[in-house]
Amino acid sequence: MPRTIYLAVLSRGTQPAHYAVYIPTGDTGDVGKLIHVTGNPAQGFFLEFRRNYDFEAPPTKLPTDSPSASGRSDTVGNKEIGDTIARDRFESVATTVQPPGRSPNPFDPSAPNCQNWLLDYIEKLVAEGYVPNSAISVVRNAPKVL
Template sequence: MEESTSNNSPARQDNQNQDPSPSSPGPQVDTPAAPAPPEEQPTGPPEYRTLYLLSYVPSPLFPAHWSMWVPHRASDGSVSKRGTRLHVTGDSRNGFAHDFDRDYDPDEDGRRPWVRAAARIAERHVEDPPTPEGVSAYEACNRLERVALSIPAPGPSMRAASNNAVRTRVALQNCQTWMADFVRALIDQGLIEQSAQALLDECPKN
């Protein structure tokens, strides 16, 4: 913000800017009023968008699938009902891969996912691609997606029953563990609030 220029420079401090002496009743000279300083520009918080956590519960016998969804910004500036869903797809036996579903509307999904607002994120970190339908499902278009790709998709963590190799305990990795790591990375980088961590405990796991 530029500061306003002072009008008290020596060039303007002449006799015309001084009050006339009572003993010298000469002609009264109008002194031009000093220009008002420019109004301060608003410096409020940046625009934000809401991140949502989604959970799909197919059966109590299987782990629920977790995703994150961020709605797009419509051409008129409003929040659209469609957006990008960030998740990893696959299974614990074969491993997972990153996937960005760029034209997703939770209301149109017949699986009727559990949906909760998880956090807000600054608009500059979730810029929409110019043409979502023409962008790869594995290509990052903004910082949120770059953070998602920086979290490795889980590899195989479940052995087949017929595997005769020496059995060692392997921590089960799936879409839920990936989402937990993703949320923690966003918090650690200061992109979302710490409160988003608590929502992971509420998200249905199966």
């Protein structure tokens, strides 16, 4: 059964916006799953699945920038710490798209980041037949800074 997925564009002030794929848990809602890479150009990025993500809940500062040692999710407040183990087809495809590594010039505004990874991921989803080709335009036309 087809379902709607969203491009989440999250503000980071004057820095490039953070891009993620958001898949609601049910037919409606502010609770769902984020598929994204997290990190920075100086240290590189890693893939993360944040299940039970609630846009309405107040942000919770996570105790670490890396997934739990077991690769499983833990809960902090009502936010779930990211998981790195794929549980469905969308997540499995994400594991085949290499996150950007360390940039030789991390202060270069054109250094690869989560926006580049997300475009590569969407292109892979299109190639696999999971989303329509128009999804590529959605990512390309999204604001780079909010």
